[in-house]
Amino acid sequence: MAFEVILEAVGGMGRFQVVHVLLLSFPLLFMASHNLLQNFVAAVPDHRCHLGHNLNVTWGPLVGDLVTLFVPVDQQGRADKCRLYAEPQWHLLWPNGTHGNGSGAETQPCTDGWEYDRSQFSTTIVTEWDLVCERHALRHLVQSLYMAGVLAGSVVFGRLSDRYGRRTLLLWSHFQLAVSGTCGAFSTSFPLFCFWRFLTGMALSGISLNTLCLCLEWIPTKIRTSVATICSYTYTAGQLLLPGVAYLIRDYHWLQLAITLPSFLCFLYSWWFPESARWLVMRNKPEEALKHLKRVANLNGRGQQGGELTVAMVECHMQAELRSSKESFGVLDLFKTPVLRRTTFCTALVWFSTSFCYYGLAIDLQGFGVDAYLIQLIFGAVDIPAKLVGFCTMSYIGRRFSQASSLIMAGVVILINIFIPEELRALRTGFAAFGKGCLSAAFACCFLHAGELYPTVIRQTGVGLVNTIARVGAMVAPLVRLAADQLPFLPMAIYGAMALIAGASACWLPETLNRPLPDTVEEVENRARQEMMQKRELAEPQGTQIPMMEQSV
Numbered sequence: 001m002a003f004e005v006i007l008e009a010v011g012g013m014g015r016f017q018v019v020h021v022l023l024l025s026f027p028l029l030f031m032a033s034h035n036l037l038q039n040f041v042a043a044v045p046d047h048r049c050h051l052g053h054n055l056n057v058t059w060g061p062l063v064g065d066l067v068t069l070f071v072p073v074d075q076q077g078r079a080d081k082c083r084l085y086a087e088p089q090w091h092l093l094w095p096n097g098t099h100g101n102g103s104g105a106e107t108q109p110c111t112d113g114w115e116y117d118r119s120q121f122s123t124t125i126v127t128e129w130d131l132v133c134e135r136h137a138l139r140h141l142v143q144s145l146y147m148a149g150v151l152a153g154s155v156v157f158g159r160l161s162d163r164y165g166r167r168t169l170l171l172w173s174h175f176q177l178a179v180s181g182t183c184g185a186f187s188t189s190f191p192l193f194c195f196w197r198f199l200t201g202m203a204l205s206g207i208s209l210n211t212l213c214l215c216l217e218w219i220p221t222k223i224r225t226s227v228a229t230i231c232s233y234t235y236t237a238g239q240l241l242l243p244g245v246a247y248l249i250r251d252y253h254w255l256q257l258a259i260t261l262p263s264f265l266c267f268l269y270s271w272w273f274p275e276s277a278r279w280l281v282m283r284n285k286p287e288e289a290l291k292h293l294k295r296v297a298n299l300n301g302r303g304q305q306g307g308e309l310t311v312a313m314v315e316c317h318m319q320a321e322l323r324s325s326k327e328s329f330g331v332l333d334l335f336k337t338p339v340l341r342r343t344t345f346c347t348a349l350v351w352f353s354t355s356f357c358y359y360g361l362a363i364d365l366q367g368f369g370v371d372a373y374l375i376q377l378i379f380g381a382v383d384i385p386a387k388l389v390g391f392c393t394m395s396y397i398g399r400r401f402s403q404a405s406s407l408i409m410a411g412v413v414i415l416i417n418i419f420i421p422e423e424l425r426a427l428r429t430g431f432a433a434f435g436k437g438c439l440s441a442a443f444a445c446c447f448l449h450a451g452e453l454y455p456t457v458i459r460q461t462g463v464g465l466v467n468t469i470a471r472v473g474a475m476v477a478p479l480v481r482l483a484a485d486q487l488p489f490l491p492m493a494i495y496g497a498m499a500l501i502a503g504a505s506a507c508w509l510p511e512t513l514n515r516p517l518p519d520t521v522e523e524v525e526n527r528a529r530q531e532m533m534q535k536r537e538l539a540e541p542q543g544t545q546i547p548m549m550e551q552s553v
Helices: 002-009 015-025 028-035 065-070 125-129 137-164 166-185 190-216 221-248 252-260 262-272 277-282 286-299 303-308 311-317 319-325 331-335 338-362 372-381 383-396 399-418 425-453 456-485 490-506 521-539 542-552
Strands: 047-049 083-085 107-109 114-116
Touching: 015 190, 015 221, 015 262, 015 286, 028 190, 028 221, 028 252, 028 262, 065 083, 125 137, 125 190, 137 166, 137 190, 137 456, 166 190, 166 252, 166 262, 190 221, 221 252, 221 372, 221 383, 221 425, 252 262, 277 286, 286 303, 286 311, 331 338, 331 456, 338 399, 338 425, 338 456, 338 490, 338 521, 372 383, 372 425, 383 399, 383 425, 399 425, 399 490, 425 456, 456 490
Parallel strands: none
Antiparallel strands: 047 114, 083 107
16 A cells, blocks of 8 residues: 555546556557457358369359259258269259259369358458368367467566566567567468467467556556456447448458557557556666656646655655565465465366356357347447446445356356257347356456455466466367367357356355455465354354253253
């Protein structure tokens, strides 16, 4: 709390903080676009085998004689997507010939590529590198590699940020995003595209981590919840922005470039941000911290108060932080005591499942059989009321209830959707949107609850660990989609079951509503023991005390 006194002296929540938060939040608009870009750059249009370079047949309904001769059809009369007749079926040209008469003929895989319906998506990575049929798993690999980059970025940039500063790593992350996103938009090969997407994921992770640090370390504690809500809704706005941009730009090259170009602007104005004064003091740079504090005071109209600050005053106010920073805690300390160990296991499962289910639903929107632009808009809009309800339940009922109930409702809805016929597309879309909204509320609760569960001396380590595990869930989620090749309902069954399991595990987490943040591991353990004793006293029948007294007499 000592640094809070310094912040109030230089203006509290003044003009600098307002501009600071708004500029830091702006990149979150495009962070959502990059995370969900897979829905459009890797969209799979209708396709069938190319009939050969000597046969000039463009995409269209199955009415041409040439298509009938060479391409098998399914029971719905649609052209087979992956196979050709080994020999032309000339008999189908006769008046008595039907499509069914060729069902027993020998077929073979496509030999001359594919023809694509480009009415909805002019160019995607699927049409660019023929990621269909035997190669269809590669489109899911792209998203997994992107999430692997996010995971690597959270580990690498998190450590570098603590060593070299939040502002330095934020500048580098914006620069890396601008370069890798631009290069990815014009990749000449599929492996190269995957490489640039991996680097883009790393950059996005660096931006999110350092944006969070700079936000929290330059604003007063009393408004952190409001700032977190603003950032969360900025991300939601980005989800609503993406389908509009994708609808206007149907070529994936220019679409990726369009959402990447703002990164150059963010890189330029990020030079304005001051480094975290708290971090500078911790790194034994109080003179530089004082310089930034005086600059903030001038921007907030508190030049006189800022001029009165000295290095000695700053160090004096932050003695407690300096003492605690000398104690070293590692990941193993999260598992040494029983309460902290249980908290870490349950929180890790909650984070993994929330991320796993969220990206499992939000990435492959074509599976719902509804226009991809419309369903992306619906999935973005549903976050607005979902996060508002989640904010209210977290504030008035409790974090544990909000976390558990949102995950359990999401799991139930996902499992119910398995049994809804595909013909009822509107109903399936509505259930999916509701489930995605529940997961969005669960995500919002994850960040707040985890930060309150861990003690100050090991809070960054604990939140960093579960955040890394969440990235693993996001990385695995697209690969689970491949299970649909064996059983169509299996991916949704896995997503729903994991949400239910995580919801149950959230019930074992401590409640933190209206409770002060713990500072030490011993405080966490003692608080849990006291709560357990209180529960036992309430559960113990009142009459049990009488026989004990009589026995003593």
